[in-house]
Amino acid sequence: MKLVTLGPKGTFSHQASKKAHKNAEIVFADSIDAVFFRLGEKEIQEAVVPIQNNRSGFVEETVVNLMKYDFSIRGCLTEKITHFLAGKGKPEEAKSLLAHPHAFAQCKETLDALGVHCKVVETLSNGHSAMQLKLDQKGETIAIVSPLAAEIYKLPVLKEHIEDDPENATTFLIIGKEVKKATGNDCSAFLIFSDPLKAVENQIRALAKEKKCEVLKLENLLLQEGHTPLYFMEMTGHIFEEKVQEVIANLKQKFLLKHLGSYERPNHT
Numbered sequence: 001m002k003l004v005t006l007g008p009k010g011t012f013s014h015q016a017s018k019k020a021h022k023n024a025e026i027v028f029a030d031s032i033d034a035v036f037f038r039l040g041e042k043e044i045q046e047a048v049v050p051i052q053n054n055r056s057g058f059v060e061e062t063v064v065n066l067m068k069y070d071f072s073i074r075g076c077l078t079e080k081i082t083h084f085l086a087g088k089g090k091p092e093e094a095k096s097l098l099a100h101p102h103a104f105a106q107c108k109e110t111l112d113a114l115g116v117h118c119k120v121v122e123t124l125s126n127g128h129s130a131m132q133l134k135l136d137q138k139g140e141t142i143a144i145v146s147p148l149a150a151e152i153y154k155l156p157v158l159k160e161h162i163e164d165d166p167e168n169a170t171t172f173l174i175i176g177k178e179v180k181k182a183t184g185n186d187c188s189a190f191l192i193f194s195d196p197l198k199a200v201e202n203q204i205r206a207l208a209k210e211k212k213c214e215v216l217k218l219e220n221l222l223l224q225e226g227h228t229p230l231y232f233m234e235m236t237g238h239i240f241e242e243k244v245q246e247v248i249a250n251l252k253q254k255f256l257l258k259h260l261g262s263y264e265r266p267n268h269t
């Protein structure tokens with residue numbers, strides 16, 4: 001089986017992919033957009049993408065692509081995320097910092113305390129940050145990298161565990177082309193297009209409860225300008241179950257929604 005994820009080698013997505021499918025052949029794409037695009041290829045069966053970090057929030061690129069494509073979420077896994085600061089010399093004397101925007105948001109306070117106030121150069125992934133640091137000849141650049149990337153690219157580590165929150169964790173989605181079979185302990189995910197309003201949330205919860213479904217997650221997403229405001233919802237039950245179909249029918253009378261997949265309920269919910 002062939003799986004596509006965010007590359008190059010050494011990203012957290014790479015790490016999560018190895019956990020998701022021990023024996024899969026992993027291929028790498030340069031961006032999350034490219035991961036979704038490549039999942040359209042016949043010989044690739046699944047993709048692994050980050051969806052949400054407990055500190056830096058939803059990964060917008062993933063949500064926008066879930067909206068755009070008709071793929072199906074087949075599972076999810078949550079990984080503890082720890083970041084390393086790599087490079088040569090003193091962190092406070094560096095001229096630039098290579099960082100993925102989510103990684104930067106997760107380490108901001110620690111970097112501040114370390115005296116790192118230089119220019120931030122945004123990269124497409126932690127793997128890209130590691131690779132670009134490897135090419136730096138002058139030794140004036142530092143980078144936030146994953147422990148796996150530090151090992152693969154043999155980078156000098158200036159400081160380990162620079163994430164602000166020791167409980168830092170990211171949830172990754174396993175995405176495929178067809179709806180997964182029911183296991184008997186499933187949940188279903190949806191995007192519900194609506195303004196973020198308490199009344200809307202109460203309405204969604206009430207419609208689910210009416211059919212004995214439990215809302216596991218209901219979070220509004222503030223995407224960049226130009227996008228309709230929306231909710232990410234996770235609810236107990238599989239799309240093939242009648243009660244779920246009934247909730248969907250009732251929700252559809254009030255909202256525009258998109259079913260994203262039905263999969264085994266994660267342990268933490």
Ligand SMILES: O=C(O)C(=O)C[C@]1(C(=O)O)C=C[C@@H](O)C=C1
Pocket residue numbers: 006010011012013014050053059081100102103124125126127146170
């Ligand atoms: O850059 C990586 O290593 C990724 O897999 C991406 C990503 C993300 O987009 O959230 C994954 C986990 C961490 O939260 C930081 C970065």
